Amino acid sequence: SECATENTGGRSGALFPPPIAEAVERIDVNPPKGTRDFPPEEMRLRNWLFQNFKEVSQLFGFEEVDFPVLESEALFIRKAGEEIRDQLYCFEDRGNRRVALRPELTPSLARLVIQKGKSVSLPLKWFAVGQCWRYERMTRGRRREHYQWNMDIIGVPDVTAEAELISSIVTFFKRLGITASDVGFKVSSRKVLQDLLRCYSIPDNLFGKVCIIIDKMEKLPLDEIKKDLGSVGISEQAIEELLKVLSIRSLSKLEEVLGAGVEAVADLKKLFSLAEDSGFSEWIQFDASIVRGLAYYTGIVFEGFDREGKLRAICGGGRYDRLLSTFGGDDLPACGFGFGDAVIVELLKEKQLLPDLGLQVENIVCSLDPELHGAAARVATVLRGKGQSVDLVLETKPLKVFKRASRINARRLILVGSSEWQRGMVGVKILSSGEQYEIKLDELDHQPPSSHSE
Numbered sequence: 001s002e003c004a005t006e007n008t009g010g011r012s013g014a015l016f017p018p019p020i021a022e023a024v025e026r027i028d029v030n031p032p033k034g035t036r037d038f039p040p041e042e043m044r045l046r047n048w049l050f051q052n053f054k055e056v057s058q059l060f061g062f063e064e065v066d067f068p069v070l071e072s073e074a075l076f077i078r079k080a081g082e083e084i085r086d087q088l089y090c091f092e093d094r095g096n097r098r099v100a101l102r103p104e105l106t107p108s109l110a111r112l113v114i115q116k117g118k119s120v121s122l123p124l125k126w127f128a129v130g131q132c133w134r135y136e137r138m139t140r141g142r143r144r145e146h147y148q149w150n151m152d153i154i155g156v157p158d159v160t161a162e163a164e165l166i167s168s169i170v171t172f173f174k175r176l177g178i179t180a181s182d183v184g185f186k187v188s189s190r191k192v193l194q195d196l197l198r199c200y201s202i203p204d205n206l207f208g209k210v211c212i213i214i215d216k217m218e219k220l221p222l223d224e225i226k227k228d229l230g231s232v233g234i235s236e237q238a239i240e241e242l243l244k245v246l247s248i249r250s251l252s253k254l255e256e257v258l259g260a261g262v263e264a265v266a267d268l269k270k271l272f273s274l275a276e277d278s279g280f281s282e283w284i285q286f287d288a289s290i291v292r293g294l295a296y297y298t299g300i301v302f303e304g305f306d307r308e309g310k311l312r313a314i315c316g317g318g319r320y321d322r323l324l325s326t327f328g329g330d331d332l333p334a335c336g337f338g339f340g341d342a343v344i345v346e347l348l349k350e351k352q353l354l355p356d357l358g359l360q361v362e363n364i365v366c367s368l369d370p371e372l373h374g375a376a377a378r379v380a381t382v383l384r385g386k387g388q389s390v391d392l393v394l395e396t397k398p399l400k401v402f403k404r405a406s407r408i409n410a411r412r413l414i415l416v417g418s419s420e421w422q423r424g425m426v427g428v429k430i431l432s433s434g435e436q437y438e439i440k441l442d443e444l445d446h447q448p449p450s451s452h453s454e
């Protein structure tokens with residue numbers, strides 16, 4: 001009969017028992033190892049953080065740029081033994097090209113600068129917020145992705161550029177309520193290391209490798225560091241001298257050891273003087289042991305740290321004057337920093353500075369009669385046309401509307417009932433005060449009068 005073709009919609013019909021659902025194995029609903037989902041609450045926090053990254057960057061006159069997450073693997077192949085190289089998330093694509101998920105943004109930025117060539121006028125002040133990846137054996141259970149905020153200045157050889165970068169991060173911290181008592185920047189210059197290596201006739205091409213070895217000083221036993229330094233040809237005497245200098249924590253002491261005319265000392269003294277002028281000198285301290293873990297840094301390096309010493313480095317950066325020329329570009333001076341989205345959230349939690357970012361919807365609109373859903377939709381359209389957010393209740397038999405209204409933190413409930421609608425009115429309930437009244441549709445505005453005339 002006709003009903004045989006009627007779709008019982010899965011409901012048990014007199015003629016047809018419901019189809020027996022085949023047993024479906026549930027997929028793994030978690031994101032891939034080391035990666036995160038961002039459900040609404042986490043997404044609001046992420047958007048708030050990124051908004052602060054972007055507003056500070058724009059406050060400093062930087063322009064936003066972006067690049068593909070996927071890059072040629074060659075962009076990141078450096079032979080200095082960096083962790084970032086060991087953990088490259090790389091593969092061969094279907095066109096047999098060696099590609100990689102970017103582990104950082106700086107090489108992409110350098111690539112774009114070279115690509116733009118003479119069509120861009122210097123100095124360039126660019127910023128980006130982008131997801132970066134590493135493939136780490138899950139033995140350590142660490143994340144494989146994070147978002148990084150980068151600011152870079154291309155074309156300025158002077159430490160005025162590094163001062164501007166540190167000043168921008170200080171501004172960011174202050175916006176979030178973080179003070180110089182909470183965090184600081186350890187600052188040094190790789191020219192200290194470079195001068196020392198030259199004193200011991202260590203060839204320049206070993207400079208990056210030596211920096212990477214020294215960067216591991218806090219993570220590996222000292223004799224392993226010494227062994228690694230010896231393996232690149234540095235004598236025991238030079239190693240002892242190196243380690244002694246790297247333990248210096250005062251600029252005057254460094255000047256005593258290296259001499260006043262040394263470029264590294266001059267750069268650092270200028271940076272500290274600029275910090276005084278710009279008002280962030282309480283945020284920075286000299287620490288000769290800071291080298292950072294990227295091979296391409298050539299001058300000033302800095303890293304943000306939490307003074308309680310509970311967290312990993314919050315951010316880091318420095319000067320990388322040779323990177324563009326290693327890609328075949330012009331020898332342009334450059335400096336920048338990277339600021340990850342994870343440690344900062346841990347710090348905000350520690351300091352109880354996480355913002356309360358609950359969902360806030362202006363209106364929830366509900367029809368009391370299924371026949372009036374169209375009218376409710378029209379009310380929603382009118383309000384949205386006025387720029388007001390509306391959660392339109394879509395169930396034709398709405399239940400628990402008040403529960404939903406409080407969950408979405410709606411400011412007011414608009415009820416569309418037949419008798420009111422006949423009179424061109426809708427009901428309004430201010431959820432915070434409980435105040436209730438009727439109003440004409442076109443009188444619905446942002447701020448209803450405090451005491452409502454009938």
Ligand SMILES: Nc1ccc(Br)nc1
Pocket residue numbers: 084103104132133134143144145146
């Ligand atoms: N470079 C990098 C990439 C991804 C994560 Br998580 N940490 C560092």
